[in-house]
Amino acid sequence: MTRVTLTSANPTRQTADALVVAVASSPDGPRVVGADWLPAETVQQVTDLAGVLGITGAADEVRRLPASGKLAAKAVVLTGLGSLEERSTPDVETLRRATGAALRELAGTASVAVALPAEDLEQVTAVVEGALLGAYAYTRYRTGDADAAVAQVAVLTPRARDKAAAKALARAEVLAAAVHGVRDLVNAAPNDLFPAAFADAAKAAVKETGAKVKLTVLDEKALAAGGYGGILGVGQGSSRPPRLVKVAYTPSRPAAKVALVGKGITFDTGGISIKPAAGMDAMKSDMAGAAAVLHTVLAAARLELPVAVTGWLCLAENMPSGTAQRPSDVLTIRGGKTVEVLNTDAEGRLVMADGLVAAVEEKPDLVLDIATLTGAQLVALGPRVSAVMGTDGARTEVVDAAEAAGEAFWPMPLPADLKAGLKSKVADIANIGDRFGGMLTAGLFLQEFVGTTPWAHLDIAGPAYNEKSAFGYTPVGGTGVGVRTMLALIEERATR
Template structure:
């Protein structure tokens, strides 16, 4: 639980969290929104001199003063080099994670502005996240920090920004929960049930869930093809929210492969055990939609989640099969492990029926994205540079690592098919530029007059390594904050 407080009094067993700048003369304690007592500041400053703590970004050291003081580094800060909000966000998260199992902590960090309060709130919420649903015996340290109190000068001034930060952080955590849920419990039907239970139809909200018969009848041939090898049939989810007075329509499209074996084009075992995260795109658009709706932004928004389980079996689609997508275009399936682009083709086709002003699809689409950008950066591609740059700007402002990429003309020719309108991969295997080839395929299913952006989150969607910043092991929820921020900019004020 996280709350704001304007009291610098520390209760029994409560850990105090303070921030330090890195200077040439050693670490310097930075003032919080309400300055600590001079004696406390002096005691902390003297104690820190006895450690090797330097104040570099996200560095931690624990002082055994009273019930404990956790010092976190904020890097170099000066009048010419102000504190970056992403640095503050990550530092808050690292501190919250380090306090797992503690009953309470007072975050006395530099929150002199509402923007800083927002950053600390998001950081604390995401840093304290744990996933223990399937643990039969939960150790105290895995429970997370129970109570976080964020020190601010004025509760009223910070109230709305605090509530906004909590809504956004809750949606990110929901994505993490969905991604971290094992495929034994998370498959197309259960994902659709989650949506059904989470969103109730009303005058502003439309909830539509298509099952297998409806998918076949309405022409979702690619989605049916991907899911036909599994005992868990596919689903398609559509949410639509109409805000009074809004004149901009944002469509969010997500890939929802609840588990990806590769199908008949089977993945090697070492590439399969994290494939429960292949529905991260669908989870992201559903939860970004939720946050936009709860924030009551003056924007019309719709979300589309194409859900399937890609399995090998006697009924699975085969390399060289041809499927007919929503809208009528045919695809030669040369590689069943390039299935994400297939279900997105159907979803993009359906999204265009609602005549949006901007379509953004988000997907764990290609391993090639990791080769190109590393394990923490998503790729952004688009049919219009202005739309791509808008997404990139929101990513930078929220601290989500993304990078703009091109869709070169030659990437489309790789997908020429002698049998169908297009192939889902090149006939001759070639790993070069795979991320951009995937985007070139998707672009074929979007009207050139509609602005469209593709975000490949394959690299950062699932953290397999040590915790960093506000991301622990498992699903990260990347993309939610960028999409919500963009919606805020596009919304009619």
């Protein structure tokens, strides 16, 4: 991973391949922000070239200029903040995104100095996180030369020798490693990442932490013995059988006990209710929830948080074959509740039901489940905003944690009237309801398996996988969404 350091050195004397400064848009053209130390000729250069080069200071705009002789850096890189309106300094998420955009565009650069506003601890944290999140490159399958992430970043701040800033940097490194770990899993080809391979990857990741994390893997025989009918039903159509992986971090005298359940469909064809061919390649990302759970648990362990965190990775491959489950099959979920499968493409909720029951059996204080669950989430909120449903307190807790972490989660209701659509003629419940309100109906289905335990459901169907252009610190492909929110929530629980 990219190495980040903090320095209070004079920015003009900072040796680097690129020196990053911020520009904001205004009616009078772009203006440099938080860099009064820049040589006047450099500021004039920005003004003179704005029209010629189309520099506006808009968010996600990154432009490189040759450095003047008064700067030790080889080039000046302008990263856009957008309009600050009446604010003199950007908010922390704007800083995080602007830093990330610059580092993403500078892929392959050996050394970068970042001179964005970093006066207080919040700003330092945002700039460091943005740098680490933006400095990501996935090159596993590239056989030729490929731009790797920036090798070394120096963040310029007067807080460089501050112990709190050093602690923030250390946390940011753990956080970024977790997000990158999720991105790597989501970006992996499905012929390499099937349920057993995912379980092996989890074992390797646990071993790397060196932390006190216990991992348990249930194969198809253990799943059958344990009554995990949802996971088995979804996975029975594949030649590569399902797995349930439990990852448990248990510190001494924990302040709270949190369970995380992640959907891990390593590839989703829709099964017998097969999806259209167009866009099916993105269905390798249908395991993003399980990846987020795995790396959130490991991040909590690395940070030695005084909260017990247990993750449940519900892994299966949803394939059509002679052994696949059929519409109208009835499955028995762990605990005994029966589900009529009316659509095999509503498979995520089936594996999650098993995971939720197993999680609740251990009596946690809170259960979060995270899944690329419904296309209806994408219809309702678009590709950049995730949904959260659940019991009132838990839902609010997730929204607050997301806001603190810089992720977009929007609270959604669980209308009781939609529950009637899940009635089955032959079983306790059907796996789909009416077409309208499909995201909410899926949440109502999951609610049936948590009892009275405080619970929230995070639907990340759109934001988990970016199929369009990169933006801010978000690359094309796997995004790692959800890790920052869940970790922030766990950290908040640790302080109660």
